[in-house]
Amino acid sequence: MNPVREQIALEKAVAGMILVDNLNDSEGNLLLSRGTALTEATLMILRRRRIQYLHVLMTIHTEAEAGATHDLQRQRLAKLFRIAGTSGANGLLLRHLIQYRVDEDRE
Structure with a gap:
């Protein structure tokens, strides 16, 4: 595994990602410190x-x-x-989940 710094849109962020910079709001107030692991709650607040x-x-x-x-x-x-x-519907759902969770990562 090779870690790299990347700028991503908030909608692409997921819980568990680590901030590499301090995150400030438009007024310069510190929202989250560098090294913070994102959670679902923090992502909701950032939205x-x-x-x-x-x-x-x-x-x-x-x-x-x-x-x-x-x-x-x-x-x-x-x-x-x-x-x-x-x-039936279970198989369809499973195929869509596999496509979303597994196959999409390969693109």
Whole structure:
């Protein structure tokens, strides 16, 4: 894994990402300090404050790491659907989740 600094739009941010810079509002007030791990609650507050961009630490995975992560995600989804089954609407939902959670990452 190779961590890199990247500016992303707030709507692309997810809980667990780490800020690489202090985050200030339009008046210069400190909202979050560098090194803060984002949570769902902080993301909600930032949306209300109309913050548009963040500088976060992104991790670049090797192809092998990415493949292992995708396999793990598929296994977790299969476990979630083990009782509900994969026919009909359940199967459609599972396929969409796989496309969203796993296949979209490969683009």
